[in-house]
Amino acid sequence: MLVNAAGPWSSKLNRLAGIGGDFTVEVAPLRQEVHHVPAPLRLGDDVPIIADADLGIYVRPDAGGNLLIGGTEPACDPLEWIDDPGAADPNPTVARFEAQILRGARRLPDLGVPNRPRGIAGVYDAASDRTPIYDRTESDGYFVAMGTSGNQFKNAPLVGSLMLAIIEGVMRGHDHDADPITFTAPHTGHRIDLGAFSRKRPLNSVTSGTVLG
Known part of the structure; x- marks a missing residue:
């Protein structure tokens, strides 16, 4: 077995x-990025999990007063299907970072947008x-x-x-x-x-x- x-x-x-x-x-490997930014000070430690399908992002708290911002695969973002999961770049890209963090700033207007991308990329085992x-x-x-x-x-x-x-x-x-x-x-x-x-x-x-x- x-x-x-x-x-x-x-x-x-x-x-x-x-x-x-x-x-x-169908099931195939799909590369995704999640980005790491400081949370607005006014939120303190009481940050809810936010799923915003209109902006195409989700936001959740991370340790040390930070946020993680990921995408919900909106139609305007091309999906990054890959052949070899082991060859996927684990580093966030500038383009995806700026798109998702700027979307986060529309929901949280005092969210800062760092000059350098921080976060991680990984691969989902995605079903159709x-x-x-x-x-x-x-x-x-x-x-x-x-x-x-x-x-x-x-x-x-x-x-x-x-x-x-x-x-x-x-x-x-x-x-x-x-x-x-x-x-x-x-x-x-x-x-x-x-x-x-x-x-x-x-x-x-x-x-x-x-x-x-």
Whole structure:
């Protein structure tokens, strides 16, 4: 039994293993930048998380009185799909830094715009509908936890439990494709249809279609 949880390398690993012929959702590496700036003094330490789809940014607090500003993939920003995650430049670019920080300054007018970009770049394992794939595959014993699209860190403590439910069910002979397994959340009792994360699902049309999920 194997679980492909290789992040931005997951699609390449699938291709090496001959997996993915029945996927209806595409997954590919997407480079993104998050920028680091001092927070306006008036905000103090009580900075909320802001998601501004109109300006195409999100803002969240960082330690030491700073902010992190990232993009929500607005239509005016070209998406940076890449072939080799290992070759992605980890440094922020001037153009993307200036665009996102200036957008942040429109929401927070006293936000300073540093002369030099600060931040980090990384690579998302992005699904075409920004919904993850937690599923079996056409190969018995080969499972995937992929397409996390930069938003599934919020669900990380639960993902292992979802995968365990799928793996145990499938390995016992349950046809998860025809009759999706459900998982009952231990604290809320909410029943989760794990078919929502199927590799064969119709594209999810009710998400934001961005890193926000």
